[in-house]
Amino acid sequence: MAVRIRLARMGSKKKPYYRIVASDARSPRDGRFLDRIGTYNPMAEEIVISDERLSYWQGVGATPTTTVARLIRKHRKAAPASA
Template sequence: MAVHIRLARAGTKKTPFYRIVVADQRSPRGGRFIERLGTYDPRRTEIRLDVPRVRHWISNGAQPTHTVALLLKHPALAQAAAPADAAK
């Protein structure tokens, strides 16, 4: 079973809102998922993410989609993901 970290669309017409989820690649975009890892609001450019769970899934072989990979490289997340000891 191939597992992907991808976006699941929520929100209404012309007001997109996405959940960042771990899902089987065969399930539909807004359909069944294994675990919800966070949210992405493109209108506010706001990303909320459970970074330890993302690391867990990637270490277990989950493949992020291209869009999610770009979101994971976002500077705000890089600061939040840095360990507290590295900031000293």
């Protein structure tokens, strides 16, 4: 089973809100997922990622999509400034 770390859309029309999830690559975008890793709110530019869960899933071979990889880099860049 190929596991991908990707976005699942939540929220209402014109107000998107995304969950960052680990899911089987064959499942639909908003379908079943294995674990919730974090959230992304594009309206407020807010990114919340559990570093523990992210490192676990990357350790077992899950690959992030290009969008999620960009969000991870953005989160890691902002994390030292807030700490």
